[in-house]
Amino acid sequence: VRIRRRREADLAECVRLAEVVHAQDNYPLRLPGNIRAFLVSGDAMAAWVAEEDGEVVGHVALHPRSHSEVVHVASEATGLPEDHHAVIARLLVAPRARRQGVGRGLLDVAAAEARARGLRPVLDVVTAYHGAMRLYEQSGWTRAGQITFRFPDGETVEEFVYLGPT
Numbered sequence: 001v002r003i004r005r006r007r008e009a010d011l012a013e014c015v016r017l018a019e020v021v022h023a024q025d026n027y028p029l030r031l032p033g034n035i036r037a038f039l040v041s042g043d044a045m046a047a048w049v050a051e052e053d054g055e056v057v058g059h060v061a062l063h064p065r066s067h068s069e070v071v072h073v074a075s076e077a078t079g080l081p082e083d084h085h086a087v088i089a090r091l092l093v094a095p096r097a098r099r100q101g102v103g104r105g106l107l108d109v110a111a112a113e114a115r116a117r118g119l120r121p122v123l124d125v126v127t128a129y130h131g132a133m134r135l136y137e138q139s140g141w142t143r144a145g146q147i148t149f150r151f152p153d154g155e156t157v158e159e160f161v162y163l164g165p166t
């Protein structure tokens with residue numbers, strides 16, 4: 001499995017991957033109609049794919065922010081200004097490629113990019129995503145706090161904020 005920067009030409013495959021992961025794992029909790037826009041954030045710092053035998057089997061992105069409370073909680077924990085953090089987002093691995101280290105590889109490459117930019121990697125995860133939390137904790141990430149995310153229709157979901165290892 002090779003991890004490399006995401007290219008424009010990967011997007012159709014990434015969208016299909018996101019559909020499969022959403023159907024199986026309910027991540028993201030709500031898949032927006034425009035999945036491409038979910039994966040491709042205008043202000044993303046970078047995004048990567050994991051490729052196996054020419055097929056995209058994983059994806060991750062690095063964003064300057066998540067919804068506002070995330071970096072706020074991280075900042076309280078690290079003591080760093082809010083803009084000294086970068087958020088790892090859109091991490092997903094194809095079901096058939098799991099438990100082979102792909103998720104960890106993607107997490108590590110995004111965290112390394114954050115550090116290379118002088119930023120502390122952080123992320124938010126829905127409290128029900130136990131597999132993802134195991135991955136973060138096994139990779140040295142620590143929980144900084146819990147937040148409640150409110151969707152525009154008023155429904156809420158609980159999330160943990162994690163800090164990457166220094």
Ligand SMILES: CC(C)(COP(=O)(O)OP(=O)(O)OC[C@H]1O[C@@H](n2cnc3c(N)ncnc32)[C@H](O)[C@@H]1OP(=O)(O)O)[C@@H](O)C(=O)NCCC(=O)NCCS
Pocket residue numbers: 021025027091092093094097098099100101102103104105124125126129130131132134135136138
């Ligand atoms: C979470 C996810 C990205 C993990 O990807 P992965 O490629 O299977 O992860 P890795 O193989 O790198 O796992 C590394 C370690 O993390 C832990 N881990 C990963 N997935 C786990 C799971 N489902 N249950 C328990 N531990 C898990 C294990 O310690 C694992 O090491 P091991 O396989 O030697 O025991 C993948 O399951 C996924 O795409 N899930 C749905 C989307 C999602 O939840 N994304 C994160 C949203 S914040």
